[in-house]
Amino acid sequence: MIAQVCHLPFYLSDQRCNVVSIYETRNSLVNYFNNNFRNLKIINNYKNIIDDSDIDAVIICMPRETNSLFGYEAVIAKKAIHIEKPMAYSLEDAIKIHDQVVKNNIKFGIGYMKRHDPGLIKAKNIFHETIKSKVCGTLEKIIFYNNYNKY
Secondary structure, three states, X not given: OHHHHHHHHXXXXXXXXXXXXXXXXXXXXXXXXXXXXXXXXXXXXXHHHHOOOXXXXXXXXXXXHHHHHHHHHHHHOOOEEEEEOOOOOOHHHHHHHXXXXXXXXXXXXXXXXXXXXXXXXXXXXXXXXXXXXXXXXXXXXXXXXXXXXXX
C-alpha cells in the first residue's frame, strides 16, 4: 500500500521523474493501477524492467522477502535504487548487494519512513538534550516494541 499512497504519487508529481512502468502481479493492484494511473505500463515480469536500458532507476517496494533478489538484480543492471526496508533478510544478501553498489558506483538508498520528519527530528533532539542534562535523572532502561519483538 505504501507504493500506491506514498511513493508513486510523489514521484509522479516530481518534474524530475518520468515514471514509465510498474511491476505488479496481484490482480487487485493491477486493477487499481489501471484505474488510477492510466499512463503507466503495468509489467508482470520484473526482469522486463531490469533489462530495459531506458530505465535508469527503480523504486523497490515489494513483498519484503523479494527485496534482496530484485535489489541485487537491479544493482547488477546498474540501476539507481531506492529500496524499502529491509534491504535484505540475511547479512550475506546485504553484503552481496553492498559490494555490487560499491563496485558499480550505484546511487542506492534504503527507505526509513519518517527518518527526515521534522517532528521526529525535533523529538529526538529534545530526548537527547533531556538525557544529557539529566533533568529527569539518570536513564536506566529503554524498551522498544514493534509488532513482533521487544528490544
